[in-house]
Amino acid sequence: xxxxxxxxxxxxxxxxxxxxxxxxxxxxxxxxxxxxxxxxxxxxxxxxxxxxxxxxxxxxxxxxxxxxxxxxxxxxxxxxxxxxxxxxxxxxxxxxxxxxxxxxxxxxxxxxxxxxxxxxxxxxxxxxxxxxxxxxxxxxxxxxxxxxxxxxxxxxxxxxxxxxxxxxxxxxxxxxxxxxxxxxxxxxxxxxxxxxxxxxxxxxxxxxxxxxxxxxxxxxxxxxxxxxxxxxxxxxxxxxxxxxxxxxxxxxxxxxxxxxxxxxxxxxxxxxxxxxxxxxxxxxxxxxxxxxxxxxxxxxxxxxxxxxxxxxxxxxxxxxxxxxxxxxxxxxxxxx
Numbered sequence: 001x002x003x004x005x006x007x008x009x010x011x012x013x014x015x016x017x018x019x020x021x022x023x024x025x026x027x028x029x030x031x032x033x034x035x036x037x038x039x040x041x042x043x044x045x046x047x048x049x050x051x052x053x054x055x056x057x058x059x060x061x062x063x064x065x066x067x068x069x070x071x072x073x074x075x076x077x078x079x080x081x082x083x084x085x086x087x088x089x090x091x092x093x094x095x096x097x098x099x100x101x102x103x104x105x106x107x108x109x110x111x112x113x114x115x116x117x118x119x120x121x122x123x124x125x126x127x128x129x130x131x132x133x134x135x136x137x138x139x140x141x142x143x144x145x146x147x148x149x150x151x152x153x154x155x156x157x158x159x160x161x162x163x164x165x166x167x168x169x170x171x172x173x174x175x176x177x178x179x180x181x182x183x184x185x186x187x188x189x190x191x192x193x194x195x196x197x198x199x200x201x202x203x204x205x206x207x208x209x210x211x212x213x214x215x216x217x218x219x220x221x222x223x224x225x226x227x228x229x230x231x232x233x234x235x236x237x238x239x240x241x242x243x244x245x246x247x248x249x250x251x252x253x254x255x256x257x258x259x260x261x262x263x264x265x266x267x268x269x270x271x272x273x274x275x276x277x278x279x280x281x282x283x284x285x286x287x288x289x290x291x292x293x294x295x296x297x298x299x300x301x302x303x304x305x306x307x308x309x310x311x312x313x314x315x316x317x318x319x320x321x322x323x324x325x326x327x328x329x330x331x332x333x334x335x336x
Contacts, residue, residue, distance in 0.1 A: 018035070018044065018047055018048065018051075021033055021035060022051050031106065032106050032107065032108065032136060032137055032140075033106065033107040033108070034107070034108045034109075034110075034123070034140060035048065035107065035108070035109045035110070036109075036110045036112070036119055037109070037110065037111050037112070038111075038112045039112070039113060040062075040063075040111060042063055045059050045062060045063055045111070046059070048102075048109060052077070052102070052104055052107055052109070053075075053077070054074075054077060054102055054109075055074035055075075055077065055079070057074075058072065058074055058077075058079040058100075058102065061079070061081065061100065062100040062102075062111045065098050065100075065113040066098070067081045067098065067100070068081065068083075068193060068197060069081050069082055069083050069193075069194060069197040069198055069201060070197065070201065071201040071204055071205060073208070076104060076105055077102060077103065077104045078101075078102070078103040078104075078141070079100070079101070079102055079103075080100070080101040080103065080141065080145075080201070081098070081099070081100055081101075082098070082099040082100075082101065082144070082145070082148050082194075082198075083096055083097070083098055083099075083148075083190075083193065083194030083195075084096065084097040084098070084099055084114065084117040084148045084151055084194075085097070085151060085152055085155045085191060085194060086115065086117075086151060086154070086155065087154050087155045087157075087158035087159070089158070092158075092162060093183070093187065094155055094158070094159070094187045094190070094191060095114070095115065096114065096190055096191075096194065097112065097113065097114025097115055097117065098112070098113040098114055099111070099112055099113075099114075099117065099144070099148065100112075100113075101141060101144060103137045103138065103140075103141050104137065105136075105137070106137070107137065108137045108140045108141065110144065117144075117147050117148050117151050118147075119144065119147070121147065122140075122143045122144055122147045125143055125147075126139070126140060126143055135217075135218050138218060139218055142218055142221050142222055142225070145202070145222070145225050146221070146225050149198070149225050149228050149229050149232065150228075152191075152195065152228075152229075152232045153232075155191065156232060156235050156236075159184070159187075159188070159191075159239055160239075162180075162184055163184070163239065163242055163243065163246070166180060166181055166184070166243075166246060167246060170246060170249060170250045170253065171253070173253070173257070177250060178247070178250060178254075181243055181246055181247050181250065182247075184243060185240065185243045185244070185247070188236060188239050188240045188243060189240070191236050191239075192233070192236050192237065192240060195229060195232050195233040195236055196233050196236075198229045198233070199226065199229050199230050199233055202222055202223075202225060202226035202229060203226060205222060206219055206222050206223060206226065277330075277335040277336075278335060278336060280335070281326075281327075281330040281335040281336050282336075284326055284330070285323050285326045285327055285330070286323075288319060288322035288323055288326060289319035289322070289323060292315055292318055292319050292322075293315075293319070296311075296315055
């Protein structure tokens, strides 16, 4: 709670409950209430809505969460939805949080859904910069926007490092890299949804501040934040394109590897087929004398040629002729 001063502001109280906050705000009509909630209940938000005359649609959005970044004005109250992000080194992934901000003439309400951003650092910055705090709730909104946008920088650095690692894995033939590319691409889609709308939001906010006569220095601060958002948004667009290109290259490399494996299998199959041909050919050649010998080896009394003087030479010659004939036939067909 901060009483309004001509040149500066300072924290004078930290109430323990919403009821105490409302009571002290009435005691300091020139003060500003900064109320921070994390995953509030419906009763808490409805209590704030009744006290600060918040629009029911904005309250509904704050309860439901999963909103796209946007800026809306309901009378004298601004409603801002932001998507914060942080990079988790251990998991090598991007974690997104959602922040809803209500800004009025003498209050600022933040509703967080997720771990990011760390608003305690924003509060410390405001307390350590009384000339900024003196500019009122709009300055606190700027500080929050600046913190959210500054939080994107480590994410950009982490994603860039991930992409460098993925490129190494792609050309190293890591089979699990496709899944990592896909997961990072999905995160970049979410990151793009968080950053791209902010560019238009900040320009709209700057125009609105100019319309309502907000301090010119604060407008300059917001323009600086807008420049950072534009740069971040362009980097995210570049990441998505880079990941798409890497996925294409990886698909090409995987296809080439599969073709090489299929070619190796085909060559192995061809060699195996050649060996089978040779084995089959020799088996057929050896089968001919075996067949003749088997026939004449049968123990029957009434068999032709058993008592023929040339029977044995004839059988041997027949086996030799059949074997030689089969050999030349298979040789001509390159089976041997």
